[in-house]
Amino acid sequence: MQRFSGKVDRLLPGTQGDAVGAILTDGTEIEMPPGLAAQDHHLRAGSSLTVKGLNAPALHLVRAFALSEKQDLCAAPMPELVTSAPPASAEGRIVRLLHDGDGALNGALLDSGTVLRVPASGARTQYLRPGAPIYAEGYGYQTAYGKLVVARRLGPDRLQAIHVSDEPPIPRGAPPGSTGYDEITAPGGTE
Structure with a gap:
């Protein structure tokens, strides 16, 4: 793993209200696991960011695994928040x-x-x-x-x-081994 540093242009929001990435002023995209950005309470646009991670130079992308300033701070597990988004x-x-x-x-x-x-x-x-x-x-x-x-x-x-969705367009049938697995019903519900 390498160390990468830069100044934060903007933080990228995640679905739990946290930051899950950053765009640096040099255009580099930093992708972070949920909870990693929360470890640095001073992280905001204009602040310096140093991470340890893997680099994809062709994409100007760094996959961060730890915040790295004085000590390495790894992502702490975040509680699963189930919220309904409007x-x-x-x-x-x-x-x-x-x-x-x-x-x-x-x-x-x-x-x-x-x-x-x-x-x-x-x-x-x-x-x-x-x-x-x-x-x-x-x-x-x-x-x-x-x-x-x-x-x-x-x-x-x-x-x-x-x-656009990764959900299957046709609902899945009964799981293997269940009573309805080997049954095919004709349209209209008759067999």
Whole structure:
């Protein structure tokens, strides 16, 4: 693991109201596990950030495992908060693409400052390109680090938005070994 340092341009909000990443002033994206940013109570835009992690230079991405200033601080487990997020939408132009810790595309930063997160099926669309117009519907959070929208519909505008989800389009049947596993019912409910 290497050490990386820089000045925070902005923190990226997570679904639990925490920060799960940062964009540094040099454009580097820092991806952090939930709870890691909470270990530094002084972390905010304009502050210095030093992390230990893995680097993906082609993506300008660092996957942080520890905050590293005077001592290494690793992510503490966060309690699982189950909250219902209200419906939300966002639109604007894509300023930059965002990634998960493995380097997979999973969102975008919009010119409005909104952070958009998408499931893998949304990341595979042609809509996520820097400079492109984007519209997203889903559920959202207003956090101390900005607005976050988790997309369920995505497109260049509201009228062209398509459903994006990693949920199977057809509900799964009965699990193997259960009484309904070997039964196929005809349409209308008769066998």
